[in-house]
Amino acid sequence: MKRLGILLSGRGSNFEAIADSVEAGRIPASIAVVLSNRPEARGLETARRRGLNAVSIPSKGLDREVYDRLVVAELRKHEVDLVCLAGFMRLLSAYFVREFPLRILNIHPSLLPAFPGLDAQHQALEHGVKISGCTVHFVDEYLDHGPIVVQTPVPVLDGDTDETLSLRILKEEHRIYTEAINVVLSAGWRIEGRRVVTAR
Numbered sequence: 573m574k575r576l577g578i579l580l581s582g583r584g585s586n587f588e589a590i591a592d593s594v595e596a597g598r599i600p601a602s603i604a605v606v607l608s609n610r611p612e613a614r615g616l617e618t619a620r621r622r623g624l625n626a627v628s629i630p631s632k633g634l635d636r637e638v639y640d641r642l643v644v645a646e647l648r649k650h651e652v653d654l655v656c657l658a659g660f661m662r663l664l665s666a667y668f669v670r671e672f673p674l675r676i677l678n679i680h681p682s683l684l685p686a687f688p689g690l691d692a693q694h695q696a697l698e699h700g701v702k703i704s705g706c707t708v709h710f711v712d713e714y715l716d717h718g719p720i721v722v723q724t725p726v727p728v729l730d731g732d733t734d735e736t737l738s739l740r741i742l743k744e745e746h747r748i749y750t751e752a753i754n755v756v757l758s759a760g761w762r763i764e765g766r767r768v769v770t771a772r
């Protein structure tokens with residue numbers, strides 16, 4: 573059974589969706605540890621309540637790689653096979669990425685490469701796109717950049733605010749993160765250039 577490590581910085585609704593899928597047997601893995609750079613993250617509290625290992629490693633004042641060495645050590649301690657960033661608002665160092673090659677996923681609330689970075693839903697509204705969406709991708713050392721595993725479109729409606737669009741996208745995030753984890757845990761995929769190609 574593969575072991576997941578979840579990294580989050582806040583609310584943790586994507587983590588909860590993954591945890592629900594694990595519990596329901598929709599993901600053939602266990603959650604080995606939930607880790608946050610913010611001690612007050614609501615997701616950590618939820619993890620504790622669900623009886624999972626919840627660890628806080630504050631990043632304040634630490635150099636990026638020094639911090640990442642602490643996080644990688646914790647993930648190793650829990651024998652994590654696949655790292656899932658779920659609203660983890662930090663760029664990973666090249667060191668971290670090398671330690672888990674093609675074994676780190678991130679979810680982003682836009683159709684990448686459109687609108688990387690913060691407040692992607694606000695960026696989409698400002699730009700006036702009619703369709704946005706969400707993306708689960710492998711993490712490399714660049715922001716919201718690695719090979720795409722799963723993407724899904726979400727319509728932008730005329731009356732949308734940041735909140736209404738974010739909610740519509742979030743619902744799809746919760747669905748595609750499980751799908752993407754299952755792709756990566758299955759044997760049937762390979763990378764061709766930037767493309768993640770599934771066997772079937």
Ligand code: GAR
Pocket residue numbers: 580581582583584585586587615658659660679680681689690691692716742745
């Ligand atoms: C999610 O919408 C996620 O896609 C986004 O933060 C939110 C976290 O919510 N991540 C990014 O913008 C990363 N660039 P959650 O804590 O409820 O899962």
